[in-house]
Amino acid sequence: MIKVPFFPMLFVFLLFPLTGVAAGNITTENSYVLSANPKTAAAYMELFNSSSRDDRLVSAESPYAARVELHTHTEDANGVMRMQRLDDGIDIPKNESANLMPGGNHIMLMGLNRELQPEEEIPITLTFEKSAAITLMVSVKTTLSGEETGHDHSHAHSDSH
Ligand SMILES: [Cu+2]
Secondary structure, eight states: OOOOOSHHHHHHHHHSOBTTTEETTEEEEEEEEEEEETTEEEEEEEEEEOSSSOEEEEEEEOTTEEEEEEEEEEEOTTSOEEEEEOTTOEEEOTTEEEEEOTTSOEEEEEEESSOOOTTOEEEEEEEESSSOOEEEEEEEOOOOTTGGGOOOOOOOOOOOO
16 A cells, blocks of 8 residues: 655645745845846845756846846957846856856846845845746845946045035
8 A cells, every 4th residue: 555645735835935035946035136226226135046957037026126138248359347137147057056246247227216234125026937936125235336246346435514
């Protein structure tokens, strides 16, 4: 006689939300948002694919942004870094991470309906080709300008007051 496998129990367990960062086979770490100006911001994070199949981040959205696009940076002939939209999404190979970071791939939030405040958390929903969509709360780090350059500028502003 065949024993009843315990997998159904395991499956039910996995359906419980794990603090909102783990669902399906994609997990996120070290997520944060940098806002360059009142209308745009970029989200960065590490996406880890623990499944046995390649996956892909295909889109993202946030209730605070009119439009969210997946971007990368490419260097043009003059050595100037420019943002470029990734229409095919961002690959997350099996058992590997996709690292979204300043100067590289990022999630671009455009048309913010209000100015983001440092330390607040904003919801971003990620949609994948295969894994279930996840919504995570991403904290806003700073509102430094020039965040898209990938350099860690620490400008000494000479405010006259
Ligand atoms: Cu961008």
